[in-house]
Every structure is written in C-alpha cells, then in structure tokens.
Amino acid sequence: xxxxxxxxxxxxxxxxxxxxxxxxxxxxxxxxxxxxxxxxxxxxxxxxxxxxxxxxxxxxxxxxxxxxxxxxxxxxxxxxxxxxxxxxxxxxxxxxxxxxxxxxxxxxxxxxxxxxxxxxxxxxxxxxxxxxxxxxxxxxxxxxxxxxxxxxxxxxxxxxxxxxxxxxxxxxxxxxxxxxxxxxxxxxxxxxxxxxxxxxxxxxxxxxxxxxxxxxxxxxxxxxxxxxxxxxxxxxxxxxxxxxxxxxxxxxxxxxxxxxxxxxxxxxxxxxxxxxxxxxxxxxxxx
Numbered sequence: 001x002x003x004x005x006x007x008x009x010x011x012x013x014x015x016x017x018x019x020x021x022x023x024x025x026x027x028x029x030x031x032x033x034x035x036x037x038x039x040x041x042x043x044x045x046x047x048x049x050x051x052x053x054x055x056x057x058x059x060x061x062x063x064x065x066x067x068x069x070x071x072x073x074x075x076x077x078x079x080x081x082x083x084x085x086x087x088x089x090x091x092x093x094x095x096x097x098x099x100x101x102x103x104x105x106x107x108x109x110x111x112x113x114x115x116x117x118x119x120x121x122x123x124x125x126x127x128x129x130x131x132x133x134x135x136x137x138x139x140x141x142x143x144x145x146x147x148x149x150x151x152x153x154x155x156x157x158x159x160x161x162x163x164x165x166x167x168x169x170x171x172x173x174x175x176x177x178x179x180x181x182x183x184x185x186x187x188x189x190x191x192x193x194x195x196x197x198x199x200x201x202x203x204x205x206x207x208x209x210x211x212x213x214x215x216x217x218x219x220x221x222x223x224x225x226x227x228x229x230x231x232x233x234x235x236x237x238x239x240x241x242x243x244x245x246x247x248x249x250x251x252x253x254x255x256x257x258x259x260x261x262x263x264x265x266x267x268x269x270x271x272x273x274x275x276x277x278x279x280x281x282x283x284x285x286x287x
C-alpha cells in the first residue's frame with residue numbers, strides 16, 4: 001500500500017512536470033481522504049506545513065457536531081480533537097446550548113487547502129460556529145445547508161443582538177485553556193468582552209481582533225509538546241489587548257486616509273510540495 005501511494009505521487013509529479021508545471025501542494029493534500037498512519041506530529045507553520053497521524057473528529061458526539069461533512073476537514077492533531085470535546089462539554093452547560101457546531105479543522109494530512117483558508121495546515125486550528133449548538137442530532141444533509149449566525153454590527157465595530165453572555169462565557173473558557181495560543185474574533189466582540197469582563201482580564205490577551213470571524217471564532221493551539229518540527233507563532237503582545245482592539249474599532253468607524261506610499265500588495269504564490277517542510281513528502285507517501 002505504501003509503495004502504491006508512492007508511485008501514485010511520483011506519477012502525479014511526472015505528469016505535471018511533463019505538462020510544464022509542478023502540481024500545487026493544495027492539489028496533493030486536498031486529494032487525501034484519510035490521515036497517515038504515522039505518529040501524530042505537526043510539521044512547519046500554521047500557514048505552511050502539514051500534519052502526520054491526524055485523527056478524525058467523530059461526526060457526532062454527545063456535545064458536538066462536525067459541520068459541512070462533505071469537505072472532509074474534521075481532521076486534526078489528537079490534542080485538537082481532545083480540545084474540541086473538552087470545550088463542547090463546557091458549552092453544553094450554558095443556557096440554550098447543548099454543545100458546539102464545529103467547522104473546519106484541517107484536511108486529513110493537513111497542508112494547503114483547496115479553498116477557503118491559508119492556515120489550518122497543521123491540524124491545530126479550529127473554527128467554532130457562533131450559532132449556539134442546540135440540536136445535536138442534525139442530519140448530514142442539514143449540516144450541509146444550515147448556516148451559522150453573524151454577531152457583528154457596523155462592519156464589526158460592535159456586536160449585534162445575537163451576542164449573548166453565553167458567547168462570552170464560551171470564548172473565555174476557550175481562551176483560558178493552556179493549550180491555546182490565540183483566538184481570532186471580530187474587533188467588536190473583543191471590545192465587548194473587555195467592557196463586560198468583571199474578573200481577571202489576563203485571558204483576553206489571547207483573544208485577538210481580526211477581520212471576518214463573526215460567523216465563527218478561530219482557535220489556534222500551541223505546537224504540542226515534543227513536536228520538534230512544529231513552528232509556533234510569536235506570542236501575542238503583553239497586556240490584555242483591549243486598547244488595541246478599541247483602536248481597531250476606531251479605525252472601522254473613522255478609517256484613516258490611505259497611505260500614498262504604501263507598496264502595492266503582492267500576489268500570493270501558490271505553494272508546491274518543495275515549498276513545505278521536507279517531512280511533508282513522507283506524510284503524503286505514508287499509508
């Protein structure tokens with residue numbers, strides 16, 4: 001089986017080169033249907049890497065449901081799968097919630113995705129829907145068609161009427177977990193949490209304002225202990241980050257004038273296998 005996969009990979013590379021181009025890494029990793037049989041490990045960085053020995057989050061659990069199953073992106077490092085289950089049990093204790101709806105984690109072997117994300121390549125990024133998980137018995141068909149809810153108002157400067165104390169509680173619990181490096185959410189939600197939090201605000205350092213992220217929040221875990229090939233993102237700046245989030249809001253409400261000297265944005269180059277850590281070729285070849 002290992003030799004068969006190896007020859008398929010070599011054939012894909014050969015035919016692509018014959019046609020005058022290397023296959024894109026997203027095509028190679030997007031074609032994988034299951035995780036490798038290697039020891040669980042993350043190689044590279046969150047936006048340029050791959051994942052060995054990934055585990056599939058069960059489609060349905062007592063306090064979670066994986067959404068958009070046709071994408072086959074409910075794979076992650078075992079620590080990510082444990083984290084989802086732990087946080088979902090906390091969410092199920094909140095009024096009006098019976099658990100969590102889980103969006104994309106990673107492809108079976110990580111790597112660049114065929115669409116939708118630049119990160120999520122190590123099996124350590126998790127998208128969690130803002131829609132309260134009230135029904136843990138949705139059919140596969142329903143999970144393809146149901147939509148999450150947006151919590152933003154005024155282009156993300158404020159939360160809207162869908163925001164609840166339960167969202168605050170779930171985000172707080174999500175950030176307080178020691179496995180978490182940071183959480184991305186729209187600026188208005190961070191400012192609302194800063195204003196409402198009456199206890200210790202230290203955990204808010206991990207909650208970072210970022211564009212989008214109003215239909216879901218994005219959890220990023222630290223590289224697991226012992227993952228020598230995994231590259232952590234630089235830690236967030238010191239402090240709770242509330243003043244920084246408020247500045248984001250001010251810039252939304254009163255956009256600063258464009259910088260006439262700003263360089264034109266560069267088009268992002270699509271990665272080929274050679275751009276990823278060398279271990280990623282073995283991840284593709286593994287049974």
